[in-house]
Amino acid sequence: xxxxxxxPAASGETGIDPRYLHDWSGLERGTPRVLHRPRSTEExxxxxxxxxxxxxxxxxxxxxxGLAGGAVPADGDVVINLERMNAxxxxxxxxxxxxxxxxxxxxxxxxAAEAAGWYFPVDLGARGSCxxxxxxxxxxxxxxxxxxxxxxxxxxxxxxxxxxxxVVTSLTRLVKxxxxxxxxxxxxxxxxxxxxxxxxxxxxxxxxxxxxxxxAALPSLDGVTSLLRDLRRALGPSLSAFEFMSTRFVDLxxxxxxxxxxxxxxxxxxxxxxxxxxxxxxxxxxxxxxxxHAMADGLVADCAVAANGAQGQRFWRVREGIPEILTELxxxxxxxxxxxxxxxxxxxxxxEATLTARFPEATHLFFGHLGDNNIHVVSxxxxxxxxxxxxxxxxxxxxxxxxxxxxxxxxxxxKKPFLHVTRSPEEIALLRRLKTALxxxxxxxxxxxxx
Amino acid sequence: xxxxxxxPAASGETGIDPRYLHDWSGLERGTPRVLHRPRSTEExxxxxxxxxxxxxxxxxxxxxxGLAGGAVPADGDVVINLERMNAxxxxxxxxxxxxxxxxxxxxxxxxAAEAAGWYFPVDLGARGSCxxxxxxxxxxxxxxxxxxxxxxxxxxxxxxxxxxxxVVTSLTRLVKxxxxxxxxxxxxxxxxxxxxxxxxxxxxxxxxxxxxxxxAALPSLDGVTSLLRDLRRALGPSLSAFEFMSTRFVDLxxxxxxxxxxxxxxxxxxxxxxxxxxxxxxxxxxxxxxxxHAMADGLVADCAVAANGAQGQRFWRVREGIPEILTELxxxxxxxxxxxxxxxxxxxxxxEATLTARFPEATHLFFGHLGDNNIHVVSxxxxxxxxxxxxxxxxxxxxxxxxxxxxxxxxxxxKKPFLHVTRSPEEIALLRRLKTALxxxxxxxxxxxxx
Numbered sequence: 001x002x003x004x005x006x007x008p009a010a011s012g013e014t015g016i017d018p019r020y021l022h023d024w025s026g027l028e029r030g031t032p033r034v035l036h037r038p039r040s041t042e043e044x045x046x047x048x049x050x051x052x053x054x055x056x057x058x059x060x061x062x063x064x065x066g067l068a069g070g071a072v073p074a075d076g077d078v079v080i081n082l083e084r085m086n087a088x089x090x091x092x093x094x095x096x097x098x099x100x101x102x103x104x105x106x107x108x109x110x111x112a113a114e115a116a117g118w119y120f121p122v123d124l125g126a127r128g129s130c131x132x133x134x135x136x137x138x139x140x141x142x143x144x145x146x147x148x149x150x151x152x153x154x155x156x157x158x159x160x161x162x163x164x165x166x167v168v169t170s171l172t173r174l175v176k177x178x179x180x181x182x183x184x185x186x187x188x189x190x191x192x193x194x195x196x197x198x199x200x201x202x203x204x205x206x207x208x209x210x211x212x213x214x215x216a217a218l219p220s221l222d223g224v225t226s227l228l229r230d231l232r233r234a235l236g237p238s239l240s241a242f243e244f245m246s247t248r249f250v251d252l253x254x255x256x257x258x259x260x261x262x263x264x265x266x267x268x269x270x271x272x273x274x275x276x277x278x279x280x281x282x283x284x285x286x287x288x289x290x291x292x293h294a295m296a297d298g299l300v301a302d303c304a305v306a307a308n309g310a311q312g313q314r315f316w317r318v319r320e321g322i323p324e325i326l327t328e329l330x331x332x333x334x335x336x337x338x339x340x341x342x343x344x345x346x347x348x349x350x351x352e353a354t355l356t357a358r359f360p361e362a363t364h365l366f367f368g369h370l371g372d373n374n375i376h377v378v379s380x381x382x383x384x385x386x387x388x389x390x391x392x393x394x395x396x397x398x399x400x401x402x403x404x405x406x407x408x409x410x411x412x413x414x415k416k417p418f419l420h421v422t423r424s425p426e427e428i429a430l431l432r433r434l435k436t437a438l439x440x441x442x443x444x445x446x447x448x449x450x451x
Numbered sequence: 452x453x454x455x456x457x458x459p460a461a462s463g464e465t466g467i468d469p470r471y472l473h474d475w476s477g478l479e480r481g482t483p484r485v486l487h488r489p490r491s492t493e494e495x496x497x498x499x500x501x502x503x504x505x506x507x508x509x510x511x512x513x514x515x516x517g518l519a520g521g522a523v524p525a526d527g528d529v530v531i532n533l534e535r536m537n538a539x540x541x542x543x544x545x546x547x548x549x550x551x552x553x554x555x556x557x558x559x560x561x562x563a564a565e566a567a568g569w570y571f572p573v574d575l576g577a578r579g580s581c582x583x584x585x586x587x588x589x590x591x592x593x594x595x596x597x598x599x600x601x602x603x604x605x606x607x608x609x610x611x612x613x614x615x616x617x618v619v620t621s622l623t624r625l626v627k628x629x630x631x632x633x634x635x636x637x638x639x640x641x642x643x644x645x646x647x648x649x650x651x652x653x654x655x656x657x658x659x660x661x662x663x664x665x666x667a668a669l670p671s672l673d674g675v676t677s678l679l680r681d682l683r684r685a686l687g688p689s690l691s692a693f694e695f696m697s698t699r700f701v702d703l704x705x706x707x708x709x710x711x712x713x714x715x716x717x718x719x720x721x722x723x724x725x726x727x728x729x730x731x732x733x734x735x736x737x738x739x740x741x742x743x744h745a746m747a748d749g750l751v752a753d754c755a756v757a758a759n760g761a762q763g764q765r766f767w768r769v770r771e772g773i774p775e776i777l778t779e780l781x782x783x784x785x786x787x788x789x790x791x792x793x794x795x796x797x798x799x800x801x802x803e804a805t806l807t808a809r810f811p812e813a814t815h816l817f818f819g820h821l822g823d824n825n826i827h828v829v830s831x832x833x834x835x836x837x838x839x840x841x842x843x844x845x846x847x848x849x850x851x852x853x854x855x856x857x858x859x860x861x862x863x864x865x866k867k868p869f870l871h872v873t874r875s876p877e878e879i880a881l882l883r884r885l886k887t888a889l890x891x892x893x894x895x896x897x898x899x900x901x902x
Contacts, residue, residue, distance in 0.1 A: 092793065094676060094792055095676075095792040138629055139629050139633075140629075141627050145626065150627055152633075153600075153604070162881075168877045168881050169877065170874075170878050173791055175596065175822070176592050176596055176601055176820075176825055177855040177857075177858060178591075178640060178857045178858060178860065178862075179873040179874060180640065180641065180862055181636075181637065181900075183878055183881055183882070185632075185637075186632065186636075186881075189631065190631065191631070206683050206687050207684065208687065225546075229546070232547070234729065234730065236660070236730075237687075278686050278688075279685065289731075338625045338628055339625075340546060340624055340625070341543075341545055369627075371626070372625075372626045372627040402623070404625055404630045408627065408629055409629065411630055411631055419631065423631065424620060426617065427621050433889065434637075437884050437887070437888030450631070
């Protein structure tokens with residue numbers, strides 16, 4: 001039975017399908033009391049108001065693809081899953097703006113944009129399952145952040161249910177609005193702790209032109225950041241992806257996926273990059289010229305520019321060998337840290353040396369969206385008893401580097417013990433004041449991000 | 452005498468230069484008790500803590516170029532002017548990131564970026580006087596928003612002094628950070644009501660390539676939005692400015708500035724636009740092609756593409772005739788409303804008809820950065836006694852159009868009576884909860900934005 005407006009707390013499901021007890025993090029917490037799958041903002045508001053009255057704790061769920069455990073319920077929780085609120089309510093094809101319910105999947109949004117002649121640029125592997133409300137609440141990004149930014153840049157307005165069941169509708173659809181603080185930024189990235197996002201207005205982008213992919217071998221990690229600087233300057237917004245990978249990452253991915261090696265030249269670091277122009281514009285000459293400069297400067301030892309889309313996709317298959325790698329190395333730990341470019345080499349060299357010394361049998365891989373400051377570290381296999389020691393090594397190397405423990409996946413439960421690495425006591429105190437102001441009884445997603 | 456850390460309240464200036472009593476809005480309020488011009492965050496914190504103890508009210512000042520009266524002090528206020536905190540503290544020329552004190556002028560930031568081989572894209576006419584802290588607190592934008600966004604997109608991190616004198620240093624310098632709610636968004640756009648911004652980390656951009664300017668005559672207002680859609684799709688991020696102007700605006704500007712008419716073809720609407728590629732890329736062919744399509748489609752009646760930079764500057768001089776126009780029409784009212792594109796024609800036609808019927812002797816001009824949803828209305832001359840009636844007509848036409856009363860200048864004091872046009876009671880209640888949570892005694896910039 002569905003939640004109704006009249007008796008919401010009584011109308012949820014109590015024999016709960018186990019798929020609502022987990023996300024992709026694998027974290028296990030407990031058995032919730034009831035599952036609601038409302039169909040409207042009014043239903044969400046009624047459920048939250050009832051919880052506010054009776055003191056129940058709420059876990060909010062989107063597509064359950066999170067990697068930080070934020071959507072995993074505890075014993076006795078009231079679960080609100082937004083999967084039935086998946087309507088594409090309106091597309092303005094003149095201006096390129098869409099209004100949707102929060103439970104629409106990212107893929108639904110992408111396809112609706114495409115059908116209207118536009119493009120929605122946030123994109124992740126979980127696109128078929130993850131929901132835009134969850135994407136907004138975790139400020140998701142993906143592989144096109146270097147060109148288009150994260151969800152924070154894609155969301156123009158929000159409707160939110162607050163912890164007392166009141167509804168704030170701020171479905172602004174303006175690029176520029178200076179009428180006081182913009183409420184949307186309270187809810188983007190706060191992981192459902194300040195309110196439940198129920199509807200969104202999204203900014204679409206013009207469809208991009210053709211993409212040219214290149215694969216480059218680099219002799220040093222400093223060369224990777226120098227190449228990124230030079231390509232940003234030469235290509236401007238045409239630089240639409242820049243992924244770096246360690247040689248261990250590339251070797252393992254090639255072995256597991258069976259893909260042909262894009263370059264014969266051996267090097268400690270590889271970069272995969274895309275250049276994308278406006279429709280009808282060919283960015284290939286500019287890309288060739290920039291890469292020739294980089295080779296002349298010694299930043300790049302060798303490189304290949306894909307002759308066509310199919311070859312470009314084969315280059316990308318190396319980076320997308322991640323599922324095979326994660327299967328091969330498990331039990332593993334997957335980090336999504338972020339650092340200033342000047343700290344990249346120091347962090348990687350020290351973290352790799354310490355991890356290798358302490359866990360010589362495990363494989364430690366470094367790769368990521370460097371243009372967004374994002375470095376992934378995958379380390380495994382490890383015994384679960386060693387997980388904490390691996391965390392301590394990687395997060396310990398972030399201290400003093402103005403880094404973040406999460407550039408992408410969020411804090412949830414899993415990274416909460418390390419929030420202090422990224423946020424000062426004063427910042428956490430400020431976040432706590434906001435939580436108290438908006439949710440005094442800690443009804444919404446209690447225990448996420450900070451205690 | 453300057454504020455010191457030990458006895459800040461006693462060490463400010465009491466014989467206050469009249470220039471600290473006004474901003475560019477012309478609003479007059481009263482005589483402050485003391486003026487502080489601190490040199491450091493610690494001095495700001497000490498002054499605020501003293502005010503928190505003795506119940507003084509604080510007016511925060513940047514470059515005093517605001518148009519909404521937000522920096523104008525009242526009788527008995529403690530004024531904190533940030534002009535002495537103008538250091539460019541650090542430029543990372545590898546990654547294109549700058550750390551500055553809040554009192555640095557916009558022009559200082561632009562020049563420091565230029566000197567490091569980068570570009571700071573926020574730009575306004577007041578660049579020589581306005582300060583980046585003020586730019587952030589009002590979420591300033593300017594003429595390049597269509598390509599680069601507003602201050603919200605340029606600020607990566609902030610340091611803020613809260614109402615109790617505590618300091619929150621969140622000088623993040625990462626493009627992507629998903630470690631909980633990002634505190635910077637509480638302070639960008641909230642006009643100094645939640646905290647005083649003392650330092651910022653700013654994101655620089657690669658230097659753009661050459662700009663090509665065009666001037667087009669359009670037979671209809673619907674054609675203006677259709678042209679904008681088509682140019683966005685054809686040029687993508689190369690479309691770097693799109694300004695529309697009514698024929699009255701163009702005629703008056705040409706008469707007052709003496710500039711040669713860019714196009715002989717008479718039309719009710721004109722568009723001035725820039726296309727800017729990456730360095731070394733020539734966007735002229737793509738712009739020509741897009742404009743030819745628009746002429747074939749009947750959207751554009753005639754157009755001229757500037758043959759060189761000097762001609763492009765002459766085209767821009769038409770749009771930049773604003774100071775002469777403002778002098779000619781005063782006493783006038785200058786609006787910076789924002790609307791969805793689909794509402795543009797309805798709003799302008801109705802507002803113009805009503806203004807003309809009610810004030811047939813006055814001139815009513817419509818123009819603006821349409822790509823950012825921003826429409827300026829300038830109406831004058833008016834007797835001061837009629838100002839409120841003009842406000843009522845223009846803001847009244849925004850009702851039901853999902854519009855904003857301020858796309859650019861902020862609310863301050865002057866637009867406060869009309870905030871309800873843009874923000875629902877629920878949104879204002881939410882903003883009030885934040886104000887109460889962070890500044891219970893209303894010490895910081897009291898009376899701005901909302902009561």
